[in-house]
Amino acid sequence: MPELPEVETVRRGLQPFMEGATIARVEQRRPDLRFPFPENFAQRLTGRRIDSLERRAKYLIVHLDDGLGLISHLGMSGSYRIEQDEEETAPGVFHHERSRNTTHDHVVIHVESKERVKSRIIYNDPRRFGFMLFAEPGALNTHKFIQDLGIEPTGNRLDGALLAKLFENKNAPLKAALLDQTLIAGLGNIYVCEALWRAELSPLRVAGSIAGENSEPTPMAERLATSIRSVISDAIAAGGSSLKDYRQTDGELGYFQHSFSVYDREGEPCPRPACDGTVTRIVQSGRSTFFCPICQH
DNA sequence: CGATCCACCTGTCGGC
């Protein structure tokens, strides 16, 4: 599930428990996720204080007090949750906590805050497409998975002119160009579909066609840049999207899935006022694309 | 170099 807004939601959920806290113990319950864990994974984390928690594209980066960076990617099905020891429950009072599936809890990080509050930060990932790696001190920006990432679609740096420049001479369809993490970093299948719908642009259109003749941004490039920024910002504000049983770190569901205009809405009427199109599903480079063939050109 | 495809996993859902 996790695209940029979901990873940002996870970062915000973990931050109060991690920043300034000390790692007391790490349980690594299997040798690998998508990749093997680094040598001495648990040992190198144990005893460290956590300086800060950063997000870059869909990566979470935990900055430790010795300069080490823990790079965490959630893949398709990774999630974090927080657990704390419950208050003493009165005898005979049945505790109605939702039973949790702990089958795929692969890493448990035991932390203690400055106020001596103890928490467990648990990484769960059924499909194990996620991974955890180290960036050695000072080497984060030259890490092979980080160094080629493109511009963040948050803030206001991504405008029509920059987008036109990025897509200039690209023959790939817009859908593929928007998913290319070396151009724009953090968009995934859902938010690409949603941004293209907002911009009234077809996912099949050649990416280079939105760049102007002499690098002048076209109205299409301006619309797409605005749409990308708005859909990402709206999704972050809603706490991301919950698909399947994905939840935020506090167990709350994100709400943005209720705001999808086209994603996973095959056969429904196009929600654009005065458009009588039907949301259609096609497959592009092996993945579903949802769009309205009437209003998206 | 850039552009395309596949592999990596488990779980769920719909159809028969």
Place this chain on the structure above:
DNA sequence: TGCCGACAGGTGGATC
């Protein structure tokens, strides 16, 4: 019920 195939939020790495 049960079985089987299709599909799911991503992307590194192989291959052309």
